[in-house]
Amino acid sequence: MIKGSLEQFFTSVLAVFIGLLIGAIILWITGYNPLTAYGLLAKSSLGDHHSIIETLNAMTPIIFTGLAAAVMFKSALFFIGMEGQLYVGALFAFIAGYMIQLPPIIHMAIALLAGGLGGLLWGLGPGYLKAKFGVNETVISIMLNWVAIYLTDYVVLYVFPDPKATITRTYKISPTAVLPRISSNLPLNWSFILAVLTAILTGFILYKTTTGYEMRVVGFNPRAARVAKINVERVYLKTFLFSGFLAGLAGSSMILGVFNSIPYRFSPGYGWDGITAALIAQNNPYFVLISSLLLAVLRTGSFGMMVGIGVSSDLILVIQGVVLVAASTPGAYSLITRYLKSWRGVKT
Amino acid sequence: MEMVNIHKVYPDGTIALRGVDLEIYEGEILGLLGENGAGKTTLMKILSGLLKPTKGVIKIHGDIVEFKSPKDALRYGIGMVHQHFTLIPNLTVLENIVLGYEPKVKGLFIDMSKAVEKLKKLMELTGFKLDPYVQVSSLPVGFKQMVEILKTLYKDVKLLILDEPTSSLTPIEVKQFFNALRKLKEHGVTVVFITHKIKEVLEITDRIVVLRKGRVEGVVKTIEANPPLLAKMMIKLESKPLLKTKHAPGSDILIVEDLWVRGDDNRYAVKGVSFKVREGEIYGIIGVEGSGQKELVEAIVGLRPYERGRIIIDSKDKLLAYIPPDRTIEGLVLEMRVYENSELGIHRFFTSKASIIDMKRVIEHCKKLIEEYSIIVPDIKAQTRFLSGGNQQKLVVARELSKGSKLIIAVNPTRGLDIEATNSVRRLLLELRENNKAVLLVTSDIDEALEVCDRVGVIFEGKLIGEELAEALTEEKLGLLMGGVTIS
Numbered sequence: 001m002i003k004g005s006l007e008q009f010f011t012s013v014l015a016v017f018i019g020l021l022i023g024a025i026i027l028w029i030t031g032y033n034p035l036t037a038y039g040l041l042a043k044s045s046l047g048d049h050h051s052i053i054e055t056l057n058a059m060t061p062i063i064f065t066g067l068a069a070a071v072m073f074k075s076a077l078f079f080i081g082m083e084g085q086l087y088v089g090a091l092f093a094f095i096a097g098y099m100i101q102l103p104p105i106i107h108m109a110i111a112l113l114a115g116g117l118g119g120l121l122w123g124l125g126p127g128y129l130k131a132k133f134g135v136n137e138t139v140i141s142i143m144l145n146w147v148a149i150y151l152t153d154y155v156v157l158y159v160f161p162d163p164k165a166t167i168t169r170t171y172k173i174s175p176t177a178v179l180p181r182i183s184s185n186l187p188l189n190w191s192f193i194l195a196v197l198t199a200i201l202t203g204f205i206l207y208k209t210t211t212g213y214e215m216r217v218v219g220f221n222p223r224a225a226r227v228a229k230i231n232v233e234r235v236y237l238k239t240f241l242f243s244g245f246l247a248g249l250a251g252s253s254m255i256l257g258v259f260n261s262i263p264y265r266f267s268p269g270y271g272w273d274g275i276t277a278a279l280i281a282q283n284n285p286y287f288v289l290i291s292s293l294l295l296a297v298l299r300t301g302s303f304g305m306m307v308g309i310g311v312s313s314d315l316i317l318v319i320q321g322v323v324l325v326a327a328s329t330p331g332a333y334s335l336i337t338r339y340l341k342s343w344r345g346v347k348t
Numbered sequence: 349m350e351m352v353n354i355h356k357v358y359p360d361g362t363i364a365l366r367g368v369d370l371e372i373y374e375g376e377i378l379g380l381l382g383e384n385g386a387g388k389t390t391l392m393k394i395l396s397g398l399l400k401p402t403k404g405v406i407k408i409h410g411d412i413v414e415f416k417s418p419k420d421a422l423r424y425g426i427g428m429v430h431q432h433f434t435l436i437p438n439l440t441v442l443e444n445i446v447l448g449y450e451p452k453v454k455g456l457f458i459d460m461s462k463a464v465e466k467l468k469k470l471m472e473l474t475g476f477k478l479d480p481y482v483q484v485s486s487l488p489v490g491f492k493q494m495v496e497i498l499k500t501l502y503k504d505v506k507l508l509i510l511d512e513p514t515s516s517l518t519p520i521e522v523k524q525f526f527n528a529l530r531k532l533k534e535h536g537v538t539v540v541f542i543t544h545k546i547k548e549v550l551e552i553t554d555r556i557v558v559l560r561k562g563r564v565e566g567v568v569k570t571i572e573a574n575p576p577l578l579a580k581m582m583i584k585l586e587s588k589p590l591l592k593t594k595h596a597p598g599s600d601i602l603i604v605e606d607l608w609v610r611g612d613d614n615r616y617a618v619k620g621v622s623f624k625v626r627e628g629e630i631y632g633i634i635g636v637e638g639s640g641q642k643e644l645v646e647a648i649v650g651l652r653p654y655e656r657g658r659i660i661i662d663s664k665d666k667l668l669a670y671i672p673p674d675r676t677i678e679g680l681v682l683e684m685r686v687y688e689n690s691e692l693g694i695h696r697f698f699t700s701k702a703s704i705i706d707m708k709r710v711i712e713h714c715k716k717l718i719e720e721y722s723i724i725v726p727d728i729k730a731q732t733r734f735l736s737g738g739n740q741q742k743l744v745v746a747r748e749l750s751k752g753s754k755l756i757i758a759v760n761p762t763r764g765l766d767i768e769a770t771n772s773v774r775r776l777l778l779e780l781r782e783n784n785k786a787v788l789l790v791t792s793d794i795d796e797a798l799e800v801c802d803r804v805g806v807i808f809e810g811k812l813i814g815e816e817l818a819e820a821l822t823e824e825k826l827g828l829l830m831g832g833v834t835i836s
Contacts, residue, residue, distance in 0.1 A: 210703040213688070213695055221681045226651060227672055228693030 008282045009290075011330045016280070016294065019326025023319040030315060037305050044304020045297040051304075053188050057258060059296035061086065061267075063195040064250035065274025066281065066288040067202045068119075068243040073283045074206060075239040076219040076338050079126065081141030082247040083271025084148030085119035089251025091152055092118030094262050097173030097255065098160065107176040112194075112252045119248020120241050122148060127240025131233035137240075149265070156264050168264035179257040191253035196289060198249065203285040205242075215239055219338065247271065268299070279328035279335065291327075298323060349374075349507065349538075354404035356390050356562075363737070364390040366562040367404070372507065377529060377539045379553035379570070381546070383582055386559040388542045389431070392509045395540075396428035397421030425506030429496045429513060437485035442467060444484055445499045470501050473535055474528040490521040497528075501537075508532065509540045514548060526552050546578045558582055592778060597626035597802065600662065601755050601786035602648070607657035609640075609647045617643035619810035620657070627754065630777060630787040632801030632818070634794065636830050640810035641790050642673070645759055648788075663755055667694065669748040671758040673790075675737075679744040682733035686725050689732045690714035690747055717746040721776075738769030745773060749780070756780055759790040774800050794826050806830055 024034035045055045065082040072079045093115030102110060126144065129135035160170040179189040206212035218225045218235045225232050250270060259266060273295045280294065281287035302316040311319075349372040356365040365387045372378055382388045393399040395406065397415030405412050408424055415421045418428075435444050442463060451462040467480055476494040478487075484495060493513060500508060514522050529539055529552060543549055549556055549570075556573055558565040558581040565581045602625040611617030617640040625631040635641050646652035648659055649670045661668070672678035680689050691698055691710050698710050711728065718725055723742045726734055735743065745761065758777065762770040777800055780787055791797055797804050798818055805815040806829040814829050 208704055208707070210695060210699050210705060213691075213705060216684065217681050217692065220683045221677070223677050224679065224681050224692065227649075227670065227678045229650075230693075 009287050012280045016327040019323035023322045040304045040308035041301035045301030055296045055300045058299050059292050060192045060195045061250035061254050061270040062273045062292035062295050065247050065271050066277030066292045068247035069275045069278035070283040071243040074219045075215045079137040079141045081144050082274045084145035085122045085244050085247035086251040086271045087148040087152040088118040088122040089115035089248030090255045093252030093255045097177030104176045111177040115252020116245040116248040120244040123240040123244025127237045131236045156262050170262045172261045189257035191257040199285050199289050276324050276328050279331035282331045350407040352405050355402045357402045376554045379549035379556040380542045381549050382559035387562040388559050422503050427500040427505035428509040429500050431511040435484045440481050442480035445502050490517050507538045511542045546575050595628050597629035600624045601627050603660040605658040608655045609643045611643050617810050621812050625786045625788050627786045628784045630781050630801045632797040632804040633790045634797040635807035639807045641807050667751040667753050669751045669753045669756040671748050671761045673759040675740050675744050680732050685729050686732050687711050687714040687728050721746040738765045755786045757788045
């Protein structure tokens with residue numbers, strides 16, 4: 001399954017370069033040297049030990065949300081509630097890490113899974129509505145994102161606020177639930193490794209198991225799935241639960257690995273980055289690893305561009321936007337055609 | 349005007365035209381005669397720029413031209429009136445006619461008086477009498493047809509293509525319509541008249557081209573033609589009949605009793621259908637498309653709930669071999685690999701305990717199917733959309749038959765296939781019959797019903813009217829039954 005999709009992936013890589021080129025033109029017009037700017041972007045995201053670690057740390061949650069989105073889109077569901085699921089995952093992981101007392105390794109595992117469970121539960125509602133009544137998942141997901149974010153705000157501000165903290169955040173979780181660093185002098189925790197393994201496992205599930213097979217059939221051609229006696233509604237529900245679990249893990253990895261508490265509005269939009277990552281990777285879980293690296297580089301590197309030659313933060317958003325829109329165009333195109341096809345397939 | 353070696357293959361693999369040469373002389377009325385699906389409409393859609401040929405060129409006065417859209421064809425004065433109305437009911441006759449070609453004043457306003465003038469001239473020319481200010485929705489069908497023709501003529505068309513223009517007209521209207529055509533001819537307009545009605549083509553045309561299965565079967569001058577000759581050209585049975593051995597049917601495998609099924613519009617599409625299919629027998633259900641056969645089959649295979657009646661399938665195996673009417677929508681996932689499609693619907697049998705699919709076994713299974721049914725595949729790992737239509741269909745048939753169930757349901761299994769693939773599918777059906785399987789064949793192809801089936805039931809407006817042994821039926825009799833005329 002790699003060879004054919006590799007070609008697709010190269011289309012995406014080409015698209016990224018076109019995006020960078022357009023970004024360069026914008027930089028040039030606004031009076032910056034694009035080469036210097038991109039040099040700084042690369043240097044501050046991949047230039048030294050410290051910045052690489054920072055990039056990898058940003059990459060971790062994007063891998064999880066990217067996988068969540070890829071799984072959704074594979075089934076031709078346009079659910080974009082990963083940001084909300086990330087927050088709910090964080091909430092659950094925090095509660096498991098703060099309220100329960102357990103021995104170290106077990107506590108970590110339980111807290112991690114709790115985060116996944118949170119995301120899964122957040123997907124259960126829209127998944128059930130979609131499967132049972134055919135309610136449009138996109139609209140619901142956007143609304144649920146805000147519910148999740150404000151719910152987390154409430155918990156951070158009123159339920160567990162740490163009065164001694166210098167930033168607005170909750171209490172710290174118990175040390176037994178904290179994900180340790182890979183080695184003591186690397187500020188990179190085990191959740192990165194976990195994310196990479198999860199990507200490989202997700203690929204295995206999609207391409208080698210009955211569940212994955214049925215998800216792909218439903219995603220490409222729901223009518224043929226029905227004729228083949230595949231229970232389409234059940235596949236939809238499974239997809240929601242699986243994807244929700246993955247998105248929830250993004251939240252728990254951030255809480256247990258990086259913050260050890262829930263800071264107010266801690267996600268810079270990793271849930272949304274996941275959607276972009278999945279689009280660039282054309283929903284291939286293995287390629288999500290690469291596309292999430294690109295997103296992480298843009299996130300961490302643009303700070304260097306800002307400090308280095310004083311590109312304004314607004315312009316940086318423009319550059320990021322241009323690159324990402326270009327990069328996700330091939331994936332978005334095929335997703336939209338598939339979505340329309342499945343929509344027609346359901347109707348006829 | 350000339351069309352040379354035109355081929356057309358639709359994206360779904362259906363071959364509509366296989367090398368058609370056609371000459372159209374200025375000022376003539378040319379009849380394009382053929383059965384449904386002979387390729388008449390496709391050919392003319394190519395000429396009018398609506399479709400692009402897969403191969404072949406169009407020449408006008410010896411120069412090769414290429415039409416990217418109907419507008420390009422219009423520039424050469426070629427316009428087509430389609431079989432289905434393309435009018436906007438809420439607009440007036442005049443508004444419909446000028447639509448898209450409004451005479452503009454300063455690029456902003458429409459000069460309707462100019463349009464009326466031109467329309468009046470056209471009406472004089474054709475003898476059509478219409479009130480330009482009346483709403484199209486209030487017109488009877490015959491008048492709508494006139495509006496369609498005026499609309500095309502309004503664009504200064506010199507070659508007018510008419511696709512089955514008389515299908516909705518009464519006999520008197522047809523007379524009037526033919527008079528208009530003669531007047532147009534006097535004024536130098538060339539007309540291509542698409543029809544399957546022999547009588548009409550003899551009455552109005554100068555020359556007749558007969559199409560059959562995407563090829564030109566013959567060209568005759570109308571004065572030299574007669575009905576039996578044209579009929580023979582239209583529906584010649586060219587393949588020798590398949591060998592059908594005598595075979596005594598066994599016990600009932602599928603029993604359908606007083607079945608009532610609702611269609612998508614919630615009205616009854618199947619109204620009390622009863623029939624039986626026995627082992628060692630091919631039972632055909634034939635009918636004009638939309639007679640309820642789709643809903644009937646969907647109820648039997650469990651894709652559609654039924655309201656009343658019973659369906660009894662005597663089969664131990666839970667799997668049902670079902671060859672759906674549209675392989676690309678219902679039978680295959682074109683974006684997935686050939687071997688992945690070879691397990692669709694039976695994929696659960698290739699899994700281990702942990703629901704991991706044993707790819708080795710799937711590939712083995714797929715290779716076996718490919719060999720057994722001689723399916724031509726570029727690569728077993730290729731996406732299925734790269735297979736030709738015939739091979740896609742073979743893949744579906746092979747997979748469904750590999751289920752080994754006692755009952756096989758096939759819906760239009762040879763639609764869009766070339767003659768060779770058609771014959772191989774039909775031969776397979778007969779083989780199944782010899783192996784004592786029960787086959788339900790739903791088709792809209794009269795040849796197929798007569799050639800393959802043992803018994804045929806005709807479905808008309810959701811009811812089975814007439815059930816006969818295939819030997820007792822003739823094409824003519826079947827045609828009448830399909831049109832709802834019961835023979836007493």
